[in-house]
Amino acid sequence: MATGHSATQRSLTMDAVWDIYHEDLEDIESHIHRHLNAGTPLINEVAAHILNGGGKRIRPLLLTLCARLTGYVPKDDLVLGSLIEFIHTATLLHDDVLDEAALRRGQLTAQRIWGNRASILVGDYLYSRAMQEFSSFENHDMNETMAVACRKMAEGEILQLAANRQPLIPESEYLRIVEYKTGALVAAACKVGAIRGGASPAQQDALHQFGMALGIAFQLADDRLDYMAGNTHLGKTPGQDLLQGMVTLPLIHLLQQLPVEDRQRLVTTIETGALDAHHLARLTALMHRHGSLQYAGNRSRDYIHAALVNLDAFEDSTAKRALTVVAEYMINRDR
Amino acid sequence: MATGHSATQRSLTMDAVWDIYHEDLEDIESHIHRHLNAGTPLINEVAAHILNGGGKRIRPLLLTLCARLTGYVPKDDLVLGSLIEFIHTATLLHDDVLDEAALRRGQLTAQRIWGNRASILVGDYLYSRAMQEFSSFENHDMNETMAVACRKMAEGEILQLAANRQPLIPESEYLRIVEYKTGALVAAACKVGAIRGGASPAQQDALHQFGMALGIAFQLADDRLDYMAGNTHLGKTPGQDLLQGMVTLPLIHLLQQLPVEDRQRLVTTIETGALDAHHLARLTALMHRHGSLQYAGNRSRDYIHAALVNLDAFEDSTAKRALTVVAEYMINRDR
Numbered sequence: 001m002a003t004g005h006s007a008t009q010r011s012l013t014m015d016a017v018w019d020i021y022h023e024d025l026e027d028i029e030s031h032i033h034r035h036l037n038a039g040t041p042l043i044n045e046v047a048a049h050i051l052n053g054g055g056k057r058i059r060p061l062l063l064t065l066c067a068r069l070t071g072y073v074p075k076d077d078l079v080l081g082s083l084i085e086f087i088h089t090a091t092l093l094h095d096d097v098l099d100e101a102a103l104r105r106g107q108l109t110a111q112r113i114w115g116n117r118a119s120i121l122v123g124d125y126l127y128s129r130a131m132q133e134f135s136s137f138e139n140h141d142m143n144e145t146m147a148v149a150c151r152k153m154a155e156g157e158i159l160q161l162a163a164n165r166q167p168l169i170p171e172s173e174y175l176r177i178v179e180y181k182t183g184a185l186v187a188a189a190c191k192v193g194a195i196r197g198g199a200s201p202a203q204q205d206a207l208h209q210f211g212m213a214l215g216i217a218f219q220l221a222d223d224r225l226d227y228m229a230g231n232t233h234l235g236k237t238p239g240q241d242l243l244q245g246m247v248t249l250p251l252i253h254l255l256q257q258l259p260v261e262d263r264q265r266l267v268t269t270i271e272t273g274a275l276d277a278h279h280l281a282r283l284t285a286l287m288h289r290h291g292s293l294q295y296a297g298n299r300s301r302d303y304i305h306a307a308l309v310n311l312d313a314f315e316d317s318t319a320k321r322a323l324t325v326v327a328e329y330m331i332n333r334d335r
Numbered sequence: 336m337a338t339g340h341s342a343t344q345r346s347l348t349m350d351a352v353w354d355i356y357h358e359d360l361e362d363i364e365s366h367i368h369r370h371l372n373a374g375t376p377l378i379n380e381v382a383a384h385i386l387n388g389g390g391k392r393i394r395p396l397l398l399t400l401c402a403r404l405t406g407y408v409p410k411d412d413l414v415l416g417s418l419i420e421f422i423h424t425a426t427l428l429h430d431d432v433l434d435e436a437a438l439r440r441g442q443l444t445a446q447r448i449w450g451n452r453a454s455i456l457v458g459d460y461l462y463s464r465a466m467q468e469f470s471s472f473e474n475h476d477m478n479e480t481m482a483v484a485c486r487k488m489a490e491g492e493i494l495q496l497a498a499n500r501q502p503l504i505p506e507s508e509y510l511r512i513v514e515y516k517t518g519a520l521v522a523a524a525c526k527v528g529a530i531r532g533g534a535s536p537a538q539q540d541a542l543h544q545f546g547m548a549l550g551i552a553f554q555l556a557d558d559r560l561d562y563m564a565g566n567t568h569l570g571k572t573p574g575q576d577l578l579q580g581m582v583t584l585p586l587i588h589l590l591q592q593l594p595v596e597d598r599q600r601l602v603t604t605i606e607t608g609a610l611d612a613h614h615l616a617r618l619t620a621l622m623h624r625h626g627s628l629q630y631a632g633n634r635s636r637d638y639i640h641a642a643l644v645n646l647d648a649f650e651d652s653t654a655k656r657a658l659t660v661v662a663e664y665m666i667n668r669d670r
Binding site: 007038039040042043086094097098116120121122124125127128130131132134136138140143144147148150151153154155157158159161162250 | 373375376377378394429432433444451452453455456459460462463464466468469470471473475482483485486488489490492493494496497547
């Protein structure tokens, strides 16, 4: 058990974190599968497909670590971790319908196998099922935290939709979208962990801020990765986001660097949906030349630093060092 | 105000109910529009389109009446009514994506105007926004009631999807789908009203049962109406549900009446998706001949009677008589 583990090591690797918390993670898995047992075969099939699709359970792990950090010993947090994963999975199911994506983590998406209807509905089911289980804890702060996070996630996706093919959105608007669509749930996972750990309001806030900055850093890294060459093992081709009209930080940076005429031409190409693979290759080369990918990487790293500052007030512990390791891992992983 | 209204009249009409409670209903409207003010134009546009699409606000009205019935005076229930309508609207937005319907209440659907993405996401938004507002009341029973209802609605839709083009599903399975997809939210509206009214657990249960039976009766009437000729002013052509593979009570009844060979032929036509307008006309004629529409109408009425039994324990009041009128209205309306 994590709580019994010696805290004498000064630094950890991600492998060590997986190792130390493997019992917790296995418990989260078994909670996920126990909760899945819905009596309706279609729900189980669709949900199991995506839940077994190789997700790293980062959000449940963060929830557990924040609970341990703030003093929690028993295992209710692991149930909560499985609920966070349900909500995350619900958003993935809806995302795959929205994006009409064929693959997720190298596998066919549920949307391709079962269609839009099943994906939308099983998403709705997992979401409302999780909210029902959360409410059974009869903890107002927890309900409020989850409800706000879910509202923000939906709002973030809508803001992103409204910004589709609008390459001139300011960086601040992009960051707001990222905060809502990705930061909110990571922040909620950390705060719910803190609530279960019996943390003070100040500690809850600190861990909420930690999760928020971490989630933003993660999304920035993910958006940047989309432009990196040679990542076809992710089941993606570079620039896929922009082909779908999604404007992210490397492009926003690049547009600021380009001469007016080049910028205007590129903006028009994107706005009219005329972008093709040829444009994209040129665009990626420009991003390398103008340091746009470097810039996005730096911003991601800035958010990790901002996240970690929130851990300063906590005493050293295995959980605290594990959180630091997970933070680094989230922006360095190749998925 | 409704609460100050004399209860001397012995019977009411639906027009009288609209009239007596018009201030409450106007308050519900203003709460709906105040809550809609989301700061994100796309949310407001999509949600306003469907919220202003001519819905009767039956669920908010039921919530208010159940609150009044059980002793509530101030106006918080009207906020709650607007939240129930948000959740109902969220399900309509998702339904229109699922059904790929062009029209709802004679208007173009949001799906046709703004596309799948906006409809799915604004549905997600309205749902999570409503759950956030519900949680702000810090009332566990209310959160639990709403969360269970939402989970059941999603499950009901999935059960229905799993039963698509399966004309041999038993009546009991059909009724379970109806209970989940439609009964659950009407039941929740009534129970939340009772909770706000300070009702005893027994009263809460009675009004939950009342709403459940009412919701089932309503859906049975709606499913039957889909087969009735000459209802083109609804923006629908008869038999539309079955063309989409939805098996409802008139068909289930008819199949039980047909000789084996006729039944098998019809089952195969439906299962293979070969059903066309010609089959449908013949099918509808058979339903009239075999009393299937009569049967479905009787079953709907049975549920209304079962619903009203739950009001017996309450003393006579304007709210009680209004509930009886609304119950009748729900199965007799032409939408």
